[in-house]
Amino acid sequence: KVLLTVSHFFKSYQKKKKKKGEKMYAVTITFFEEMKEHMVELAKKAAMDTYSTWKPLWPDGAKKFYCTKSVCILSYYPFFRCFRECLKEIYRVACSPGKTPIEVLLYDQIVHLCKEIPLPLPTIREVTVQYAHRSITFNRPGPSEFPLLDVDLERIFGCLSVDNVLLIFRALLTQMYKIVLTSNYVSIITEIAEGLISMLRPFEWQFTYAPVPVLCGMPTLRLRPEFFLAERETIIVELDNDKVHVPETVKLIELPQSLEKKLKNHLTDEAH
Secondary structure (H helix, E strand, O other), X not given: OEOOOXXXXXXXXXEEOOOOOOEEEEEEEEEEEEOOHHHHHHHHHHHHHHOOOOOOOXXXXXXXXXXXXXXEEEEOOOOHHHHHXXXXXXXXXXXXXXXXXXXXXXXXXXXXXXXXXXXXXXXXXXXXXXXXXXXXXEEOOOOOOOOOOOOXXXXXXXXXXXXXXXXXXXXXXXXXXXXXXXXXXXXXXXXXXXXXXXOOOOOOOOOOOOOOOOEEEEEHHHOOHHHHOHHHOEEEEEOOOOEEXXXXXOOOOOOOHHHHHHHHHXXXXXXX
């Protein structure tokens, strides 16, 4: 039985396509499912074998155990919000009672998404489909418009002040240092990262892997004190606390005062 509310468990990742340098995006939904008895025993054994000095403690008298499961959509097109709605419907179908086997229902929905929904074309830039029990609209920008950005930009200003957004913008423009976005809510990291990168246009963020400049995200609980050492030259952004840690050794590009003031005014208007 699936137990958790899905809207809090969306994560997005990206990786480079080797030949063309294209990004591949992955949007996932993660939920908990009750484990069968033999799976519980296998999990306990695996956990005991994994650690040599530390042994996990199991709750006394626990009758049920749960494991995580995920459903993932991979695409070269960052339809984050549209894919999120598709995953919600897949999850809802998986939880629906009925006589039709769940495997058949899920197969129909997955085939519909992957094989039957057309990609918007330059001449037909909007495609609206009935997916399960709701309508979902895929929009694709035209050749003279900004590239596809299906994210909620309000999340940026919900987590960061305008001054900190400008500070991160300067760090991205400098393109010399590692920038790490952290949050206890990992589902917001990719949307905020994509939104921040979009501010560089017409320039693009070319980097992904260390030791070149890198923009990445991680759960806050994985932060370690050594990450903040000056010699690491790593800019840490705490999204949950609206804090940006810039080591003293980091030298960021300076924006012309007149342009910075104009940009700040525009961002302030957007934030409100």
